[in-house]
Amino acid sequence: MRAWGLRMPLPEASLLLLLATLGHALATEPEAVTAAEPAVTAASDPFAVHARVVTLDNGLRVVVERIDRTDELALHLHVGVGSRDEEPGQYGLAHLFEHLMFEGSEHARGNAYDTLVTGAGGENNAFTTEDETAYHVVAPSGALERLLFLESDRLGFLSAGVTEEAVKNQIDVVIQEREQGYAAVHGKDYDVLQQMVYPQGHPYHRPVIGTVDDVEAFTVDKARAFHRRYYQPSNVVLGVVGNIDLDHAIERTAWWFSDVPDQGPVARIDPEDLPRHGTTQRGILADNVDDTTVYLSWDGAAINDPDEAALVVASFILSDGRGTRIDRHYYKKGWITDSDARSWSQELDGQFLVSLTSDKPKPKPLERILRKEVAKLASKPPSEAELDRARRKIRGLLLDSLERPADRVEVLVDCVRLDGDPDCTRTDWARIQAVTPADVSAAIARLGEPAAMLIVAPTSDAPALDEGMSYVEPM
Numbered sequence: 259m260r261a262w263g264l265r266m267p268l269p270e271a272s273l274l275l276l277l278a279t280l281g282h283a284l285a286t287e288p289e290a291v292t293a294a295e296p297a298v299t300a301a302s303d304p305f306a307v308h309a310r311v312v313t314l315d316n317g318l319r320v321v322v323e324r325i326d327r328t329d330e331l332a333l334h335l336h337v338g339v340g341s342r343d344e345e346p347g348q349y350g351l352a353h354l355f356e357h358l359m360f361e362g363s364e365h366a367r368g369n370a371y372d373t374l375v376t377g378a379g380g381e382n383n384a385f386t387t388e389d390e391t392a393y394h395v396v397a398p399s400g401a402l403e404r405l406l407f408l409e410s411d412r413l414g415f416l417s418a419g420v421t422e423e424a425v426k427n428q429i430d431v432v433i434q435e436r437e438q439g440y441a442a443v444h445g446k447d448y449d450v451l452q453q454m455v456y457p458q459g460h461p462y463h464r465p466v467i468g469t470v471d472d473v474e475a476f477t478v479d480k481a482r483a484f485h486r487r488y489y490q491p492s493n494v495v496l497g498v499v500g501n502i503d504l505d506h507a508i509e510r511t512a513w514w515f516s517d518v519p520d521q522g523p524v525a526r527i528d529p530e531d532l533p534r535h536g537t538t539q540r541g542i543l544a545d546n547v548d549d550t551t552v553y554l555s556w557d558g559a560a561i562n563d564p565d566e567a568a569l570v571v572a573s574f575i576l577s578d579g580r581g582t583r584i585d586r587h588y589y590k591k592g593w594i595t596d597s598d599a600r601s602w603s604q605e606l607d608g609q610f611l612v613s614l615t616s617d618k619p620k621p622k623p624l625e626r627i628l629r630k631e632v633a634k635l636a637s638k639p640p641s642e643a644e645l646d647r648a649r650r651k652i653r654g655l656l657l658d659s660l661e662r663p664a665d666r667v668e669v670l671v672d673c674v675r676l677d678g679d680p681d682c683t684r685t686d687w688a689r690i691q692a693v694t695p696a697d698v699s700a701a702i703a704r705l706g707e708p709a710a711m712l713i714v715a716p717t718s719d720a721p722a723l724d725e726g727m728s729y730v731e732p733m
């Protein structure tokens with residue numbers, strides 16, 4: 259996702275493990291098939307991670323790794339709360355809260371956070387998804403002490419900085435963000451797909467950005483209660499990667515964070531109880547687009563589902579440039595203007611998504627091609643050559659995610675929180691390697707009928723509604 263961009267812009271989302279998010283836009287240039295990778299020896303193991311993980315007495319998990327080849331320090335703080343955790347009447351609170359984290363804390367009032375980070379030569383950002391809220395800083399290695407102070411202060415002593423004025427300002431900012439996001443080309447696709455694929459009552463049904471009514475009704479009290487409930491050390495994983503001394507980094511992290519109190523475990527949703535549609539939801543989104551896109555989306559694999567790796571491989575066999583099965587239609591047919599396939603896993607659920615776009619306002623041929631290619635892959639295993647090409651590509655992407663400290667720290671944090679092991683990229687690669695042609699077909703066959711078929715069409719040219727179809731908009 260980070261590296262190769264979704265056509266549907268996600269609301270401030272980066273997704274989880276790279277393996278969980280291997281989406282890929284169509285390559286418009288033919289890709290040279292790269293030569294086989296050299297054999298990997300233990301000494302040159304490119305997946306090697308030398309991280310240390312410690313848990314403080316208050317439950318905060320910390321993962322640190324020293325990388326000598328950089329002057330950069332990257333810090334990533336994950337909080338285990340996202341829009342899935344919001345109660346009715348509070349849709350959008352996780353994301354609004356992300357904004358409030360930049361509005362000042364007890365010992366770093368006002369915009370001190372931003373001033374001190376940029377003053378140290380650093381950059382920061384944050385994002386909220388259905389599953390998590392994360393805060394990310396990159397700065398020169400010397401800024402460690404400053405960053406630990408700032409992060410521990412807003413984790414443990416934020417409440418003082420959450421004022422009426424800050425909440426009111428950020429409500430306006432978020433409402434504007436929602437408007438701008440939805441006004442962007444294909445800016446509604448993601449939220450509408452989530453809404454269609456996951457029925458009402460499913461924690462992924464509603465948009466991360468929230469509903470206008472709920473966002474406008476947020477108060478200081480709601481925000482403070484939210485912080486107390488979810489911003490607990492035991493619900494946080496902090497990662498630090500850079501040219502740092504490990505003992506020193508752990509000692510300083512403990513010093514800054516150990517006075518943050520923990521209120522005990524956070525209640526979680528039981529994924530067994532998730533509601534499902536029995537039939538394919540069919541909808542039309544009339545929007546400010548030039549071309550017509552058809553999405554087919556299946557209820558796919560959650561993170562660590564046994565089919566996750568096979569579905570990721572399948573998505574690359576379907577759409578990864580010239581010669582892949584759905585993209586082939588793009589290269590052959592002048593009226594097809596874009597094409598994509600992705601397997602996309604989140605903590606509770608996932609989507610397997612394919613799409614085609616055309617400059618002709620006729621969605622039916624697009625749907626037919628997509629259904630045909632997916633059905634073919636379900637009924638007959640792909641060739642070894644197809645599988646090999648997909649594996650090689652995925653291996654490259656996994657290795658890329660370990661290259662820069664800024665990406666690597668996020669991978670380590672995700673590995674620790676989802677797999678309990680900072681070394682999980684290697685495990686992910688082993689899972690990809692183990693996928694057989696028969697596994698790919700079987701996983702696709704298990705998808706069954708699509709959960710949703712969405713047509714995104716130009717407002718001026720939207721197709722008429724067929725039976726069982728409705729116009730859709732974000733909630």
Ligand SMILES: [Zn+2]
Nearest residue numbers: 270353357435
């Ligand atoms: Zn935002």
